[in-house]
Amino acid sequence: LQKKRDTKGLPLPPGPPPLPFVGNVVGIDTDHPWLAYSRWGAEYGELVYSRLFSQDIVIINSERVAHDLLDRRSHNYSTRPPGLMHVLDFFGTEFASIFLPYSDRWRLHRRIFHQAFRLEAAPSFRPIQMRNAHNLILNLLASSEVYGSHLHTFSTSIIMSIVYDYSTAPLNDPFVALVERSLEISVRELRPEVAAVVSEFPILEKLPPWLPGASFVRGAILQRTLVPMIVDTPFEHVKKNMAAGTAAPSMVSDALRRISEKAINEEEVAVLEKAIKEASASGYAAASETTTSTLYVFLLAMVLYPEVQARAQAEIDSVIGEAIERLPDWDDRASMPYINAVIQETLRWFPVVPLGIPHATVNDDVYEGLYIPKGATVMANTWSMARNPEKYPNPTKFMPERHMSKVAVEEPPNGRDDISFAFGFGRRVCVGRHVADASLFAAVVNILAVFRVERAQGWNIGPDAEGVKWTGGVTTHPVFPCIFTPRHSKERVSQLIKAQR
């Protein structure tokens, strides 16, 4: 029976009436819960309360409330839901920085990331990002029918180079395939909705894996075999290179070097080494799927909005020459306001982490007279923020122009640009956002310089993208066919890529 809650005489935020015991399970598409949460937002407002079994869930539907709670009261809203951590434990991924509770261990991980990914460090990765964008172009020229796999290789290879100085093969890298398999499981299972069900029915973890419906258990078994390979192999690669004196700078080698420069005891060294190993293994989970999914959204926009694509290409051509005298480079970015606006609009149009990564409250709180319980899962519904018609008129339309007056090539003074919500809030805001932004630029500008991205014959979807199939999970991306028609000869492009290396 549901325990009567003491809300100290205050109302909970409004929300849909729960069913006894199960709470608000009806009407939620569990693969795409942001759709139901956004509908509730329209009905109940900026802050919505719902319950999934015994788990309190608070959904924030506006940037205003997200900044008030997740930024301004971050001391209370920076941990992660305990139920989710339990699921991570079951999958053997409890070390993942992104899901760590607010603790000294998390602070240590965050510091390791910050050293490598802070704004001032981001430009040092540009050669890696451009080299991988060129590989992406070559792969698309060779086999564009598997474009999704090439996007994945692009995102994962960049992060592997930055974190480990580990060079993946430009195509069909076995390690990238391993990461892809592991991420597929994480994206599907590591969500608050799954955590709420598992917390209520711990028996689910005990189901024999062969039982139909025990895919959760099968996923966990597979993940536990993948994790040691993913965590140990690249880390050992760095240590071996360091011992041989051949290690190039990377997040891991730099962090390990910093330890050796400090006079600390063996125990502290062990703690730091473990944190470096865990943080680095969390890095590509956080970076790969998000960057890949954002590029899918970009391609969808190019297919559905040929006029936007034409304008973007005209801008690129005006900088590098219509007959493609060279490929675009970093210095061109300042002369490409429309391309920058396309990137911003891509992040807004369909945020690929639609509910962010769930935060949780450490203590009870009261906000505008509403009671927010301790231990509540708090989700920032970026999907609904991106569709705020007051900030973004005609929100379902892809309109880069809406960012033109606001696009800043450099970081804005308060660190918060027009679409900062896509990268989360408060003390848990995405540490990789500067690097992500540069990777997106490298991929977008090169794809548009070399290809016309076109609609596959018979694929009849309108500009609102209504009817497109989206993957489900923590991150989401559209699944659709598209055609890459080269705008220049393959030989010319290969020649230019060689010249720029």
Ligand code: HEM
């Ligand atoms: C377009 C690409 C990306 C998007 C849309 C994105 C989005 C996000 C979001 C929404 C969060 C959750 C923030 C919160 O809890 O409020 C997050 C966290 C995080 N992101 Fe990203 N991200 C991207 C790329 C990257 C990259 C390239 C890295 C590189 C390592 C990265 C590393 C992380 C980490 C480590 C966290 C966890 C932060 C913490 O819990 O303290 N992300 N990201």
